[in-house]
Amino acid sequence: MTFPPLKNDLLLRAARGEETERAPVWVMRQAGRYLPEFRKVRESHEFFEVCRTPELATEVTIQPIRRYSGLLDAAIIFSDILVIPQAMGMEVEMKPGPYFPDPLNTPADIAKLTKDVDVNKELGYVFEAITMTRNALKGEVPLIGFCGAPWTLFAYMVEGGGSKTFQKAKTWLFQYPQESEKLLMRIADVCVDFLVGQVKAGAQLLQVFDSWAGELAPHHFQQFSFPTLQHISSGVRQKLASEGIPAVPMTLFAKGANHALSQLAEQGGYDVLGIDWLDSESRSWYHTRS
Numbered sequence: 567m568t569f570p571p572l573k574n575d576l577l578l579r580a581a582r583g584e585e586t587e588r589a590p591v592w593v594m595r596q597a598g599r600y601l602p603e604f605r606k607v608r609e610s611h612e613f614f615e616v617c618r619t620p621e622l623a624t625e626v627t628i629q630p631i632r633r634y635s636g637l638l639d640a641a642i643i644f645s646d647i648l649v650i651p652q653a654m655g656m657e658v659e660m661k662p663g664p665y666f667p668d669p670l671n672t673p674a675d676i677a678k679l680t681k682d683v684d685v686n687k688e689l690g691y692v693f694e695a696i697t698m699t700r701n702a703l704k705g706e707v708p709l710i711g712f713c714g715a716p717w718t719l720f721a722y723m724v725e726g727g728g729s730k731t732f733q734k735a736k737t738w739l740f741q742y743p744q745e746s747e748k749l750l751m752r753i754a755d756v757c758v759d760f761l762v763g764q765v766k767a768g769a770q771l772l773q774v775f776d777s778w779a780g781e782l783a784p785h786h787f788q789q790f791s792f793p794t795l796q797h798i799s800s801g802v803r804q805k806l807a808s809e810g811i812p813a814v815p816m817t818l819f820a821k822g823a824n825h826a827l828s829q830l831a832e833q834g835g836y837d838v839l840g841i842d843w844l845d846s847e848s849r850s851w852y853h854t855r856s
C-alpha cells in the first residue's frame with residue numbers, strides 16, 4: 567500500500583530514540599468528547615457505530631488534527647480497546663461507559679468465547695478505517711494504531727464494565743490462576759493479530775494500553791500481565807518480519823506499574839514506555855536509562 571509522503575515525522579524519530587528539536591505532542595482521547603464537532607457526529611451515531619463505519623471513524627480521527635493544525639504531531643485512530651472482547655464474541659455497549667450485559671462470571675463462561683478469532687473478519691472495519699484515515703491525513707502527521715492489554719481487557723470482561731475495586735477480576739486471579747493465565751494468553755494472541763493487521767492497513771506506530779496495570783500487586787503483575795505484554799511485542803515483531811513488513815515503533819502504557827519500569831525497559835520489547843503521574847519524571851528517567 568502506498569500513502570501520501572509523511573510531512574511531520576517528529577513522533578517517529580523520537581520513538582526511534584533519535585534526538586529531536588522538541589517533544590512530540592498528542593493527546594489521550596484527542597478525538598473525544600470535548601470537541602463540539604465530535605459531539606455533533608455522536609448526536610446521530612452510537613459510539614460503536616462510529617467505530618464500525620470507516621467514513622465516520624476517519625472523520626472524527628481527523629477532527630482534532632484539522633482544528634489544531636500544526637499543534638499535534640500524531641493522530642490516533644478512533645476506536646476503543648473493547649473491540650477485542652467484541653471480536654471474541656462478547657456483547658459490549660457504551661452507556662456512557664463500557665457495559666457488558668453478559669460478563670465472564672466463572673471459567674465455565676470461557677466456552678462462550680469465539681475459539682479462533684479471525685481479525686480480518688471481526689475487526690476488518692478498524693483496518694479499513696486506518697487505511698482511509700492514512701489517505702485522508704495526506705501525510706500531515708503519523709497515525710497511531712492501538713489495542714488494550716490482556717489484563718486490562720480481562721478486567722472488563724470479568725467485571726462487566728469499569729470498576730473501582732476490581733473485586734471480581736482479582737478473585738479470578740486468586741481462585742482460578744491457571745484459567746486466568748490461559749485466558750490472558752488467548753487475549754494476547756488476538757492482540758498480536760490485531761496489531762499486525764493495523765500495521766498492514768497503515769498504522770505507523772502502535773500503542774498498547776494496560777490502563778489497569780497499577781491495580782495489580784507487583785507479583786501479580788509479574789505473573790499475569792508482564793508475560794502477555796512480552797508475548798505481544800515479540801509476536802508482532804516476528805509476524806511482521808516473517809511477512810517482510812517493516813517494523814513500526816511500539817509503545818506500552820502500563821499505567822501505575824512503575825515498580826516494573828526498569829524491567830519493562832530492559833525486557834518488555836517496546837521502543838517507548840508511557841509514564842503516568844504516579845512517579846516523578848526524574849525517577850522514571852533513572853529507571854529506564856540505567
Ligand SMILES: Cc1c2[nH]c(c1CCC(=O)O)Cc1[nH]c(c(CCC(=O)O)c1C)Cc1[nH]c(c(CCC(=O)O)c1C)Cc1[nH]c(c(CCC(=O)O)c1C)C2
Pocket residue numbers: 594595596597598599608613642643644645646647648660662663664712727728729775777
Ligand atoms: C485510544 C482510545 C481509547 N478510547 C477511545 C480512543 C480513541 C482515540 C481518541 O478518542 O482520540 C475513544 C473513546 N472511548 C470512549 C469514549 C467516550 C464515549 C463517547 O461519549 O463518545 C471515547 C471518545 C468510551 C470509553 N472507553 C473506555 C472508557 C473508560 C471507562 C472506565 O473508566 O472504565 C470509556 C469512557 C475504555 C478505554 N478506552 C481506551 C482506554 C485506554 C486509555 C485510557 O486508559 O484511558 C480505556 C481504558 C482507549
